[in-house]
Amino acid sequence: MHHLIIGELPHLTVGAVVFYLVYVRTSGLQHVAVRTRLLLLSMGAFTGITPDISKLLLGDLWAHTIWCSPVLATFIALYYHKQFRFWRIWAAATCTILMGHLGLDLLDNGVALLYPIIPTEFELALLAKQDMAIPVALVACMAIGFMPRVSFKTCIVFGLLICVAYVGYKAVVKVQIEEQLRLAYGHYSEKRPTTIIPSSDFTKPFTYSIMSRHFRMYGHSTFTAKLIEEHKMFNTHWQVVNEYEHDGVLYIECVGSGKNNSDVRAVFRSTDYEQWDRVEDGTLRR
Numbered sequence: 464m465h466h467l468i469i470g471e472l473p474h475l476t477v478g479a480v481v482f483y484l485v486y487v488r489t490s491g492l493q494h495v496a497v498r499t500r501l502l503l504l505s506m507g508a509f510t511g512i513t514p515d516i517s518k519l520l521l522g523d524l525w526a527h528t529i530w531c532s533p534v535l536a537t538f539i540a541l542y543y544h545k546q547f548r549f550w551r552i553w554a555a556a557t558c559t560i561l562m563g564h565l566g567l568d569l570l571d572n573g574v575a576l577l578y579p580i581i582p583t584e585f586e587l588a589l590l591a592k593q594d595m596a597i598p599v600a601l602v603a604c605m606a607i608g609f610m611p612r613v614s615f616k617t618c619i620v621f622g623l624l625i626c627v628a629y630v631g632y633k634a635v636v637k638v639q640i641e642e643q644l645r646l647a648y649g650h651y652s653e654k655r656p657t658t659i660i661p662s663s664d665f666t667k668p669f670t671y672s673i674m675s676r677h678f679r680m681y682g683h684s685t686f687t688a689k690l691i692e693e694h695k696m697f698n699t700h701w702q703v704v705n706e707y708e709h710d711g712v713l714y715i716e717c718v719g720s721g722k723n724n725s726d727v728r729a730v731f732r733s734t735d736y737e738q739w740d741r742v743e744d745g746t747l748r749r
Contacts, residue, residue: 470592471512476601477626478511478563479504480619485555487616490548500615504605510539510556511563524578527568532560570630571661589633593663600625633661636668639688647690648673648680677739678703698739701729714742 483503487495495503513535517526525531536556540549568574571594573586590597604622608615637659644657656674667683671690679699682692695703701717708714712732719727730742 469595471515472595472598473567473590474511474515474564475508476511476598476605477567478509478559479507480601480605480623481563482507482510482555482559484616484619484623485558486547486551489551489554495615497609506539506543506552507555507559507563510536510559513539514560514564524575527565527574527576528578529561529565529576532565533557535560587634588659588661589630589637591661591663594661595663596629596665597626600629633668636684636686636688637661640669640671640684640690643688643690644671644673648675676737697731701731 483500486503514526514531517523517535526535533553536553536559539556540553543552565574565576567590569576569585570587571590571592573584573588575582575584601619601622604618604625605615607613608618640659641657644659648657658672658674660670660672662668662670662683666686668686670683671681673680677698679694679696680692681694682690684690697703697715697717701719703715704718705716706714707716712734713736714730714732717729717731719729731739732742733739
């Protein structure tokens with residue numbers, strides 16, 4: 464339940480801000496009373512999580528598609544049409560669902576936007592579900608906006624710009640990580656399954672893993688896109704502790720568990736990173 468609530472915070476905050484901005488823009492309001500402002504924000508927050516409510520109750524994917532967004536927005540507009548203009552609520556709700564929910568899902572764990580025509584989930588994998596950068600930025604800007612003689616609209620627009628900049632930063636870091644992994648580990652296997660997963664830890668924006676025929680490598684990146692290798696396994700049960708190249712021959716020194724849980728060291732050599740032979744005698748140069 465805790466992770467579910469945390470995962471909905473980006474939808475709640477982005478939904479509230481987008482709904483408010485679209486409604487104010489379409490209505491041409493210059494000054495919005497505090498009571499109306501709070502009502503619009505709460506409507507937007509609810510609208511932002513509407514697709515997940517449908518998924519939780521009905522277990523369907525329809526609410527997470529671009530086809531269903533205007534339909535959900537219609538129901539929301541009908542519910543509030545006695546208090547606000549129907550088409551203004553409909554426009555605000557549609558934009559909120561598309562940007563505040565489907566857009567965020569596209570940035571984190573993926574969403575089947577074109578289901579059922581294309582059931583494949585589209586995923587950019589830039590944000591983690593528990594990433595609090597966006598909710599914190601928007602809540603802080605909204606709080607400042609409620610202060611006397613401060614433009615609420617300007618504050619939340621600034622908050623959105625911070626969020627866009629943060630997503631852009633994560634995109635740049637991921638591209639740099641992909642290039643570094645290609646240069647550093649491309650020789651292990653041409654058909655290497657590489658996985659890069661966003662993290663909610665700002666000091667470790669992404670974690671990565673590479674699975675090839677002989678190797679399994681795990682690590683993370685720093686906020687400056689520097690790669691930190693944490694663990695490397697050879698043939699599933701040997702942990703790589705050192706590597707060395709001499710006269711075109713590649714050597715790796717590994718540690719494994721032997722009888723009585725004792726450490727067993729072994730050295731393997733190869734010329735192509737595909738065929739490896741164990742060296743019975745000798746140690747790896749350091």
